[in-house]
Amino acid sequence: MIRFLHTADWQIGTQFGQFEPDEAAHLAEARFETVRRIADEAAARKVDAVLVAGDVFDLQTVSDTVIRRLFGALQAFSGPWIMLPGNHDAALVESVWTRAQRLNCIAPNVRVVLEPGVVLLDECRSALLCAPLTQRITYDDTTAFFDAAETPPGYHRVGLAHGSVSGILQEGIDSSNPIAPTRAASARLDYLALGDWHGHVRVDERIWYAGTHEQDRFRGNDPGFMLDVTLREPGASPRVEPVRVGKYQWHRWDETIAVPTDVDSLKARLAALNGNDVLRLAVSGTAALADAEALHVAVEEARARVRALRVDLSGLQVLPTADDLAELGAQSGYLAKVVARLRGLQEDPQSDPREVARAAEALLLLARIQRELPREARSA
Incomplete structure (x- = not known):
């Protein structure tokens, strides 16, 4: 034997x-x-x-x-x-x-x-x-x-x-x-x-x-x-x-966001990862501004836990809702026009994919800047 x-x-x-x-x-x-x-x-x-x-x-x-x-x-x-x-x-x-x-x-x-x-x-x-x-x-x-x-x-x-x-x-x-x-x-x-x-x-x-x-x-x-x-x-x-016998588990997730519960599900899966995980994540679809922000936070929190993370969120369109606009003070005026323009770029099928990705990033940046202001100072 x-x-x-x-x-x-x-x-x-x-x-x-x-x-x-x-x-x-x-x-x-x-x-x-x-x-x-x-x-x-x-x-x-x-x-x-x-x-x-x-x-x-x-x-x-x-x-x-x-x-x-x-x-x-x-x-x-x-x-x-x-x-x-x-x-x-x-x-x-x-x-x-x-x-x-x-x-x-x-x-x-x-x-x-x-x-x-x-x-x-x-x-x-x-x-x-x-x-x-x-x-x-x-x-x-x-x-x-x-x-x-x-x-x-x-x-x-x-x-x-x-x-x-x-x-x-x-x-x-x-x-x-x-x-x-x-x-x-x-x-x-x-x-x-x-x-x-x-x-x-x-x-x-x-x-x-x-x-x-x-x-x-x-x-x-x-x-x-x-x-x-x-x-x-x-x-x-x-x-x-x-x-x-392997130490690290490598994962490739290609996720499509269509409804808020998709974001919740992805956040839960990210939260379950630990230092023995290596992840490549690509996200596409559409999300409300608040949901997109929450997803970005979950990704960065996961980055701090896992051994390695490669992420591509360029396929995710960020489409603010009425509640999002109210929270940002962007229901009217110049800021509302900027938000509408950025949303329109994402929804236009003729838009260059790179422009779509930049529009989503700009909306998230704009939201972060607005949220850092006192509520009474947010532009309307």
Whole structure:
């Protein structure tokens, strides 16, 4: 029997350029923290090995310090780590892996597989058929040699590769680094551990993607997991348990406001977020001035709680009601004309979207200025 953890796509060194520097720093640090969590789990679960199916590093050019920190994060588990280069950290003649070797920071229990071949784990009678990427993009199936690869009798046959199972994954990513969907069957594999897709996915009973250990995109494809895999005897079905290890939860909300209760609902959802959440929020639709102001306050309060927030309110039209106008002292006179003009810009289907967004912002700014005045001083 062999029990191992299957993980992949750590992308150590990811820059997170879409975020503010302090936000990006926390997100980058979480990738190290979650590697340490995987090491702790490996030790606690007493697994036989940890298989890392490619893209350990996001770039070949990460600093020496990043390389040292990554290998230092593995220390809690003293068993075998089997690491495979992927498309981001391919086993080039000169690569992040050769630099790590020169730095002498790879512990003896960490095996970096730089050439296609078979790695034997004799203590658990298992043979790992490894297909590292030796260039960033390939158009041949690097796992093809698995079919003819010889392994000792009675050993588990476990494949380890990085690429795209043809015809399975979305968004047209099947064009490079292809892997045949029948590979587990044709190569008599008990399990095929894959990396490249950033969510954990069951392709079939024996072929799995582990996904990235720490979410890095606003995409709902179940990232943030590792897989705890048990093979009891050669040929038997694997037992696969997804285990959540990621620190941050990324959310993408596209909200449309039509009635005041929509604002109340969104405010409640924002209030439920905490420091482990990363949010991209886009709001469209229409709201009364008071509701729009309340939503802006809720967004800024959420910004102070969550780890990172990207927000776009440019699609929300702010249309003052009679009550709003009365509160601002804008029922008549010059101020009423300004408000009417700004409202008209938003309601005119011929208006440039940028002008619509600026009109909404101007109304909110005008409201804030008016509310800061004593009620008796508000212009009518």
